[in-house]
Amino acid sequence: MEEEIIISGRLNEKVDPLLHIWGWEIAFYLFAGGLAAGLLFFASLSYLRGKENDYTATVKWAPLFAPILLVLGLGALFLDLHHKLYFWRLYTTIKLQSPMSWGAWTLMVITPLSIIWCATFIRDIYPNWDWKFKFLYQIENFFIKYRKVLAWVMVFYSAILGIYTGILLSAFNARPLWNTSILGPLFLASGLSAGAAVIVALTKNEIERKFFSRIDLIIIGVELFFIIHMFMGFLASTQVQIEAAQLFLGGSYTLPFWIFVVFIGMLVPALLEYLELKGQKIPVIIPVALILFGNVMLRFIIVYAGQASRYLY
Amino acid sequence: MRYAMAIDTKKCVGCSDCVVACQLENKVPIGYCRDWIVETTSGTYPDLTLEFRSERCHHCANAPCVRCCPTGASHIEEGGVVLVTAEKCIGCGACIASCPYDARYPHPDGYVDKCTFCIHKVRKGEQPACVEVCPTHCLYFGDLDDPNSDVSRKIKERKYKRLKTEAGTDPQLYFLI
Numbered sequence: 001m002e003e004e005i006i007i008s009g010r011l012n013e014k015v016d017p018l019l020h021i022w023g024w025e026i027a028f029y030l031f032a033g034g035l036a037a038g039l040l041f042f043a044s045l046s047y048l049r050g051k052e053n054d055y056t057a058t059v060k061w062a063p064l065f066a067p068i069l070l071v072l073g074l075g076a077l078f079l080d081l082h083h084k085l086y087f088w089r090l091y092t093t094i095k096l097q098s099p100m101s102w103g104a105w106t107l108m109v110i111t112p113l114s115i116i117w118c119a120t121f122i123r124d125i126y127p128n129w130d131w132k133f134k135f136l137y138q139i140e141n142f143f144i145k146y147r148k149v150l151a152w153v154m155v156f157y158s159a160i161l162g163i164y165t166g167i168l169l170s171a172f173n174a175r176p177l178w179n180t181s182i183l184g185p186l187f188l189a190s191g192l193s194a195g196a197a198v199i200v201a202l203t204k205n206e207i208e209r210k211f212f213s214r215i216d217l218i219i220i221g222v223e224l225f226f227i228i229h230m231f232m233g234f235l236a237s238t239q240v241q242i243e244a245a246q247l248f249l250g251g252s253y254t255l256p257f258w259i260f261v262v263f264i265g266m267l268v269p270a271l272l273e274y275l276e277l278k279g280q281k282i283p284v285i286i287p288v289a290l291i292l293f294g295n296v297m298l299r300f301i302i303v304y305a306g307q308a309s310r311y312l313y
Numbered sequence: 314m315r316y317a318m319a320i321d322t323k324k325c326v327g328c329s330d331c332v333v334a335c336q337l338e339n340k341v342p343i344g345y346c347r348d349w350i351v352e353t354t355s356g357t358y359p360d361l362t363l364e365f366r367s368e369r370c371h372h373c374a375n376a377p378c379v380r381c382c383p384t385g386a387s388h389i390e391e392g393g394v395v396l397v398t399a400e401k402c403i404g405c406g407a408c409i410a411s412c413p414y415d416a417r418y419p420h421p422d423g424y425v426d427k428c429t430f431c432i433h434k435v436r437k438g439e440q441p442a443c444v445e446v447c448p449t450h451c452l453y454f455g456d457l458d459d460p461n462s463d464v465s466r467k468i469k470e471r472k473y474k475r476l477k478t479e480a481g482t483d484p485q486l487y488f489l490i
Contacts, residue, residue: 002357009329010349010368012418019415021406082404083423089384089401100407101383171381173480174413238479311413311477 006312019175019307025080027300030165031194032073033107034187034295036066037162038195040114042212044154047147057203058212060121065198066114074107099171103164110157117154120144162188169306177244177309180233183302186226190295193219197269197291200284209284213273216291220270227262244309253305261301265294315374315457316392316430317485318444319467320367324451327352327365331443331452335369338431338442342421347428348443364490367443367452370395370416370428371476371484378408378417386424392456393485394432399424413480430454457485 014021043063046055081087091108095101120143123129131137143150166187169178196216203209234245247253269287276282327350335341335348348369356362372395379387379395386401387408397408397417402424409417409425420426431441435454439445444452455462460469464487467473473487 002355004353004355007352007354008349009332009351010346010415012345012415015409015415015418019410021409021419080405081423082406082419082425083399083402084404086384086400086403086423089386089403093383093385095383095385097380098383098407100381100405104383172377172407172411174377174411240479307410310415311480 019310022080022303022307024300025076027296027303029073029076029080030168030187030299030303031296032069032076033161033165034191034299035194035198035292036069036073036110036114036191037158037165037188038191038193039063039066039069039198040110040117040154040158040195041162041192042195042199043117044151044158047151048155055199055203055205055208055211056124057205057208058199060124061202062195062199063114063121064118064125067111067118070107070111070114074111099164099168103168106157106160106164110154110161113150113154113157116143117150120147120150159188162191165191169302172306174311175244175306175309176234176238176240176311177247177302178306179241180230182226182230182233186223186230187299189219189223189226190298193223194292194295197288200273201288210277213277213284217270217273217277220266220291224262224266240309240311243312247305247309252308253301256297257301257305260297261294264290265297266291269294314392315485316372316394316435316454317457317464317487318369318430318441319453319464319471319473319487319489321449321451321453321467321471321489322364322366323489324449325350325365325367326449328448330446330448331367334442334446335428335431338434339429341426345418345420345426347416347426366488367447368414368416368476369443369486370430371414371482371486372428372430374483374485375481377411377413377480377482381407381411383407390432392430392432392435394430395427396429396432397425397427413477413482414484 010016039062043059046058052059090104120140163184166184170181170183173179193216196212199212200209231245234241248257269290272282272287329350331348332346341347351366351368353364354361372393374393376395379389384401384403386398388396390396404419404423417425417427441454444454453463453467455464457465459465467489468487471489473489475484
């Protein structure tokens with residue numbers, strides 16, 4: 001049989017024998033960013049649909065998690081940097097061809113926006129809240145006056161944030177598993193699903209809970225479609241991408257992916273949410289926890305498996 | 314000006330002198346390398362072919378590492394040489410992930426490091442350290458825009474291959490076969 005044995009004398013740490021330049025920090029950030037994007041997207045969209053006083057969990061409560069998630073995510077990104085004291089270099093330039101550059105700028109916009117969004121609702125949630133200084137009340141009034149503009153900007157930027165977490169990876173054609181444009185929509189859908197799940201867990205309003213349960217079911221369906229589509233694309237593509245797909249179709253990531261991401265993270269919670277909608281008594285926290293678990297696993301597995309996929313000689 | 318390198322796989326014996334010369338010249342930290350030897354054995358036993366390649370950064374004309382760098386630390390210098398400015402590099406690892414040749418590594422000091430074609434020597438009219446030291450004279454470095462340079466003449470005379478061209482990088486290492 002025609003064979004080729006390749007022996008390389010290179011053994012650079014974090015590059016050989018398999019690339020391992022990105023670890024839990026990036027995976028966690030992609031999860032936190034995706035979830036924050038989902039929460040902010042539904043909050044601003046529900047506000048624009050005039051549901052401010054109906055869907056209070058969506059518009060006022062759930063977004064409180066977004067700044068925390070974004071700050072934790074940014075902290076993880078900072079930990080990931082090897083040349084940490086130079087991080088400010090990200091903000092001395094704009095490189096349109098680099099997803100990481102415009103991702104950094106997107107975070108620079110959406111993190112303060114999410115804090116402002118929460119601040120304008122803080123007195124609705126805690127009626128005794130006191131801003132202490134007069135100018136803070138003036139700022140609050142300013143943003144409450146222009147909340148609609150704020151909501152439109154946030155719908156736009158949260159969608160970018162959600163898609164960006166996927167595009168960050170899909171821009172690397174050296175890693176065939178990542179090099180698929182479906183990763184952007186897949187991560188966006190996954191972040192929206194996590195956002196809807198958190199709203200379902202938070203709300204005490206029956207109508208709101210049912211609405212977002214249904215939304216979540218639809219998004220999980222879309223996610224499954226994207227996943228199938230992703231593998232169809234890989235298998236119909238070049239040898240390197242066929243080999244990338246094999247990581248999940250018999251290779252070392254097969255069981256973690258299909259069991260943790262697809263079965264436990266999507267199919268089981270979808271079934272539970274469906275039964276719950278049909279009137280079965282199921283504590284919503286179970287499907288919600290499973291969806292968040294599947295979300296984390298999806299990020300971890302794609303980040304790690306992507307680095308195991310490569311061009312061979 | 315377009316700097317490039319040709320590597321004669323028929324003359325290379327895989328002695329790794331180029332690797333050591335580079336490590337000394339560029340003070341590469343212990344355990345890391347900017348260039349390396351790849352040995353491939355192919356065919357059907359007993360009809361086997363052995364090939365040695367001295368590999369390094371391909372200084373791609375369409376460099377994904379430069380494209381994805383968020384700070385502009387990775388850039389293309391005179392003659393198409395791909396370099397990293399350490400003071401601009403945040404060590405995010407995007408360029409390392411983007412390189413189909415895995416030619417970059419994180420320097421223990423934090424920034425990303427790689428082959429520079431010994432541009433500091435080339436500017437003085439010298440050859441890169443690996444080329445200077447090669448005992449079989451299998452490495453040819455020079456300007457592709459100059460038809461009389463070593464590398465231009467070798468590419469004209471001999472058959473060659475480039476690695477992973479399907480990655481769309483337009484690599485500038487030419488392996489003479």
